[in-house]
Amino acid sequence: MKSLLLSRFLVLLPWALLVIIMLDADSGRRAPPPAALLARRPHAQQPQQHEGAPRRREAEPQQPLLPIIYAITPTYSRPVQKAELTRLANTFRQVARLHWILVEDSAVRTELVSRFVAGLTAAGPPCTHLHVPTPPRYKRPGLPRATEQRNAGLAWIRQRHLHAPAPQPGVLFFADDDNTYSLELFQEMRTTRKVSVWPVGLVGGRRYERPIVEKGKVVGWYTGWRADRPFAIDMAGFAVSLQMILSNPKAVFKRRGSQPGMQESDFLKMITTVEELEPKASNCTKVLVWHTRTEKVNLANEPKYHLDTVKIEV
Numbered sequence: 001m002k003s004l005l006l007s008r009f010l011v012l013l014p015w016a017l018l019v020i021i022m023l024d025a026d027s028g029r030r031a032p033p034p035a036a037l038l039a040r041r042p043h044a045q046q047p048q049q050h051e052g053a054p055r056r057r058e059a060e061p062q063q064p065l066l067p068i069i070y071a072i073t074p075t076y077s078r079p080v081q082k083a084e085l086t087r088l089a090n091t092f093r094q095v096a097r098l099h100w101i102l103v104e105d106s107a108v109r110t111e112l113v114s115r116f117v118a119g120l121t122a123a124g125p126p127c128t129h130l131h132v133p134t135p136p137r138y139k140r141p142g143l144p145r146a147t148e149q150r151n152a153g154l155a156w157i158r159q160r161h162l163h164a165p166a167p168q169p170g171v172l173f174f175a176d177d178d179n180t181y182s183l184e185l186f187q188e189m190r191t192t193r194k195v196s197v198w199p200v201g202l203v204g205g206r207r208y209e210r211p212i213v214e215k216g217k218v219v220g221w222y223t224g225w226r227a228d229r230p231f232a233i234d235m236a237g238f239a240v241s242l243q244m245i246l247s248n249p250k251a252v253f254k255r256r257g258s259q260p261g262m263q264e265s266d267f268l269k270m271i272t273t274v275e276e277l278e279p280k281a282s283n284c285t286k287v288l289v290w291h292t293r294t295e296k297v298n299l300a301n302e303p304k305y306h307l308d309t310v311k312i313e314v
């Protein structure tokens with residue numbers, strides 16, 4: 001009897017061991033290393049709203065994070081606003097490590113934009129919603145626009161990194177809500193060391209404008225308007241590294257003394273020189289951003305008073 005049990009046991013033992021080994025190997029295959037997990041979750045960093053809350057970040061990444069991209073977008077209330085912001089969000093949520101800073105030209109956060117930002121949810125992009133009104137005296141044709149909003153975005157970024165223990169790699173650019181952005185543009189700008197530049201399509205009364213590059217250096221500007229500007233470039237045509245923004249705390253967009261069309265030059269003059277510019281997009285020979293303009297919406301048949309049975313946000 002005893003020997004029977006023993007022989008049964010000895011027959012089953014190798015099989016049991018085999019099953020244990022297989023289960024073990026299988027579970028090993030299903031748990032990817034932390035680095036792979038991180039690569040699939042580009043928005044591992046939480047947006048501002050969650051700052052201060054306890055963070056669950058058990059697995060610190062082994063490899064250095066991609067430089068963060070801050071996109072500063074001034075926006076104002078108009079019939080196409082929600083359509084433009086939706087278009088932009090659909091682009092930005094495909095970009096890893098992008099933080100969207102949406103700055104309303106308004107004395108309060110409007111309901112429309114607040115609802116829009118709340119609706120971005122987990123699919124991203126992480127978004128910080130700011131607001132600052134343009135003083136009425138500056139709301140005149142011929143005066144530069146969105147100055148206060150861009151400065152509010154810059155101030156937020158500087159504040160956020162004020163007490164950072166070590167300078168974090170990053171880059172910022174000014175993403176107006178009517179432009180169209182190729183995903184390639186973000187790959188190009190992410191490696192910006194100081195200030196990088198690239199062509200812009202459909203701008204300045206031409207099919208494109210671009211920095212003229214010789215031997216890898218910017219030597220002039222192909223532009224239809226005032227090529228004598230120190231930096232004859234559109235707001236959509238450059239990115240600045242976080243380090244440059246932090247080490248030049250006085251660099252902001254000026255109201256006083258800034259002539260129309262000189263905003264970009266006046267700003268860039270404070271932080272860099274033409275010789276230092278880093279040409280992107282194959283030495284500035286590819287258009288990866290377009291200064292698209294939404295046609296003015298025809299609302300000629302819009303009733304004076306609300307006639308529909310439901311109220312719909314557009």
Ligand SMILES: *[C@@H]1O[C@H](CO)[C@@H](O)[C@H](O)[C@H]1NC(C)=O
Nearest residue numbers: 213214215216217281282283
């Ligand atoms: C840009 O031009 C420089 C100098 O002519 C060259 O070495 C470099 O490979 C070019 N870069 C690209 C991306 O075409």
